[in-house]
Amino acid sequence: MTNTDAPAPERPDVAPPDVIGDDIDSHAVVNALRGVIDPELGDNVVDLGMVKRLERSADGAMHVTIALTTAGCPLRAQLMRDAKARVGSLPGVDVVKIHFGEMTANERKDVMSQARWKARDNALDTDIPVTARIIALSSGKGGVGKSSVTANLAVLLADRGYTVGVLDADVGGFSMPQLLGIDGEITGERAGEGKTVMKPVVCPVGAGVLHIVSMGSISGANETEAIMWRGMMLNRAVQHFLEDVQWGDLDYLLIDMPPGTSDIQMGLARMLPRTDVVIVTTPATAAQQVAARAADMARKGFLRVAGVIENMGPSTAPDGTITAMFGSGGGEYLAESIGVPLLASIPLESAVAAGGDTGCPVAFHQPDTAAAAVYRDLVDLIVSDVAPPVKIAECSLRGALTRAGADLEGARERAQSR
Ligand SMILES: Nc1ncnc2c1ncn2[C@@H]1O[C@H](COP(=O)(O)OP(=O)(O)OP(=O)(O)O)[C@@H](O)[C@H]1O
Numbered sequence: 001m002t003n004t005d006a007p008a009p010e011r012p013d014v015a016p017p018d019v020i021g022d023d024i025d026s027h028a029v030v031n032a033l034r035g036v037i038d039p040e041l042g043d044n045v046v047d048l049g050m051v052k053r054l055e056r057s058a059d060g061a062m063h064v065t066i067a068l069t070t071a072g073c074p075l076r077a078q079l080m081r082d083a084k085a086r087v088g089s090l091p092g093v094d095v096v097k098i099h100f101g102e103m104t105a106n107e108r109k110d111v112m113s114q115a116r117w118k119a120r121d122n123a124l125d126t127d128i129p130v131t132a133r134i135i136a137l138s139s140g141k142g143g144v145g146k147s148s149v150t151a152n153l154a155v156l157l158a159d160r161g162y163t164v165g166v167l168d169a170d171v172g173g174f175s176m177p178q179l180l181g182i183d184g185e186i187t188g189e190r191a192g193e194g195k196t197v198m199k200p201v202v203c204p205v206g207a208g209v210l211h212i213v214s215m216g217s218i219s220g221a222n223e224t225e226a227i228m229w230r231g232m233m234l235n236r237a238v239q240h241f242l243e244d245v246q247w248g249d250l251d252y253l254l255i256d257m258p259p260g261t262s263d264i265q266m267g268l269a270r271m272l273p274r275t276d277v278v279i280v281t282t283p284a285t286a287a288q289q290v291a292a293r294a295a296d297m298a299r300k301g302f303l304r305v306a307g308v309i310e311n312m313g314p315s316t317a318p319d320g321t322i323t324a325m326f327g328s329g330g331g332e333y334l335a336e337s338i339g340v341p342l343l344a345s346i347p348l349e350s351a352v353a354a355g356g357d358t359g360c361p362v363a364f365h366q367p368d369t370a371a372a373a374v375y376r377d378l379v380d381l382i383v384s385d386v387a388p389p390v391k392i393a394e395c396s397l398r399g400a401l402t403r404a405g406a407d408l409e410g411a412r413e414r415a416q417s418r
């Protein structure tokens with residue numbers, strides 16, 4: 001979407017990477033790398049033309065060469081981690097080596113024009129900051145605990161000082177307001193041209209804050225108005241939520257997906273291709289075929305599957321007795337079969353269900369429970385490894401881009417005032 005009336009310019013061409021060796025599915029690798037965002041330039045490394053070379057060495061390792069704008073770019077470690085994680089999650093790729101080069105002056109000029117083009121033509125006009133980490137909690141089967149996991153992760157991440165968006169993408173079966181114990185409403189504001197912008201329900205937790213958007217928080221002056229509004233939105237509700245909500249300055253966006261492999265997931269892949277998917281499953285090994293389908297679907301949409309969370313897993317009594325109500329080993333089995341890590345096994349514990357019923361997620365409200373302890377470890381892992389928060393470092397290019405934007409704005413204003 002452009003922010004001027006001038007015709008949108010064509011996107012400058014990007015040279016595809018050199019591919020060395022014929023046993024590389026370069027299409028898949030390139031698509032995986034499309035999920036790696038340079039947060040400063042606001043686009044993925046492929047479309048910015050930063051991926052220069054793909055090579056499979058004799059030992060089977062996949063080598064990816066990425067050209068950086070400056071050799072000392074502080075985002076290097078983050079790009080490396082993201083690229084490794086995404087390419088490494090492809091079937092048949094076990095070892096990924098990332099090599100960094102530095103752009104020539106001409107290449108830098110090209111990447112700047114790509115970045116400017118992107119700034120003008122943001123395919124999905126969303127307010128979600130490019131630095132926000134997006135994690136969708138998905139599953140093949142219903143009732144495995146996606147919403148419970150979303151709510152507990154959200155409060156713990158917020159408690160640590162992060163600003164956490166929660167998008168209840170289960171439009172027909174919303175549950176976030178109940179699970180998080182909020183009764184505030186999304187407010188709408190006319191923003192001209194018939195557009196309405198929405199403000200999420202804001203809920204401070206510990207040192208941070210939640211910004212929650214759910215169909216359950218949409219109401220109106222009266223019930224009829226609420227029904228009309230919901231009816232209007234049902235169709236493309238998730239897209240509306242992504243486009244028309246003023247999300248604010250998020251560190252994380254957690255998306256509670258509806259059960260099954262729906263078109264909402266495909267839509268998400270199109271609208272937010274940098275989403276990481278985490279599959280929630282129960283421990284019964286027999287249930288894993290359905291769960292694997294959710295992972296398969298995510299990958300078909302070129303989303304990265306970041307790991308598996310087993311929920312309703314075995315619990316240990318104070319005397320050491322282990323009860324595995326729904327079996328055991330399913331999470332491990334699934335993680336192994338789809339080639340991603342098992343991030344946690346959350347025990348089946350009555351306090352978890354009770355916390356959901358009362359709107360007080362256990363991870364925050366009952367820190368002494370076994371489930372809360374597992375959630376703390378899980379959040380440690382997410383923050384350190386799975387999806388570390390993006391810290392925008394002061395790269396020289398950022399200032400240049402901001403100035404370029406300001407120059408454009410200034411020129412436009414001057415032209416209009418003439
Ligand atoms: N670890 C757990 N221990 C005990 N109860 C749990 C646990 N996890 C979830 N529950 C309970 O199981 C029920 C189903 O969980 P939840 O609604 O989160 O599943 P879901 O996958 O989001 O379901 P749906 O597919 O319908 O959206 C809820 O009542 C929830 O409180």
Ligand SMILES: [Mg+2]
Pocket residue numbers: 146147148170175256257
């Ligand atoms: Mg749910």
